[in-house]
Amino acid sequence: MKKEIVSTTDAPSALGPYNQAVIANGFVFCSGQVAIDPTTGELVAGGIEEQTERVLKNLEAVLEAAGSGLDKVVKSTVFLKSMNDFKAMNGIYASFFTENPPARAAVEVARLPLDVMVEIECVALL
Numbered sequence: 049m050k051k052e053i054v055s056t057t058d059a060p061s062a063l064g065p066y067n068q069a070v071i072a073n074g075f076v077f078c079s080g081q082v083a084i085d086p087t088t089g090e091l092v093a094g095g096i097e098e099q100t101e102r103v104l105k106n107l108e109a110v111l112e113a114a115g116s117g118l119d120k121v122v123k124s125t126v127f128l129k130s131m132n133d134f135k136a137m138n139g140i141y142a143s144f145f146t147e148n149p150p151a152r153a154a155v156e157v158a159r160l161p162l163d164v165m166v167e168i169e170c171v172a173l174l
C-alpha cells in the first residue's frame with residue numbers, strides 16, 4: 049500500500065510539517081483546515097459563520113484536488129473554540145452537507161491554530 053500526497057493552491061498551505069491531505073487505501077485523509085483565504089493568506093473577517101464557510105470551502109478544494117468531494121466525506125471532526133458557536137457553525141455546515149451527511153464529532157478545545165474559532169478535518173472516499 050502506498051500513500052499519495054495531495055496539494056493544491058486553492059486551499060491554504062500547511063502551517064507546519066504536514067500535508068493538506070493524504071490518499072491511502074481508497075480514502076482521502078484531510079488535515080484540519082482553518083479559515084485562511086488561500087488567495088490572500090489571511091484569516092477571513094467575521095465570526096463563526098464566515099470562518100466555517102471558509103473552512104468548508106478549503107476542505108472542498110483539497111478534496112477536489114484529490115479527486116473526491118464533500119459528497120464522499122464519511123467522517124468529519126469539528127473543533128470549536130467555544131461550544132456556544134455550535135448552532136451557528138451547524139447551520140453553515142448543514143448547507144454544505146445537504147444529503148446523506150457524514151458521521152461527525154464536534155468538540156470544544158482550549159485553543160486552535162492562529163486563535164481561529166473553528167477547525168474541521170475529514171476522511172472521504174476517493
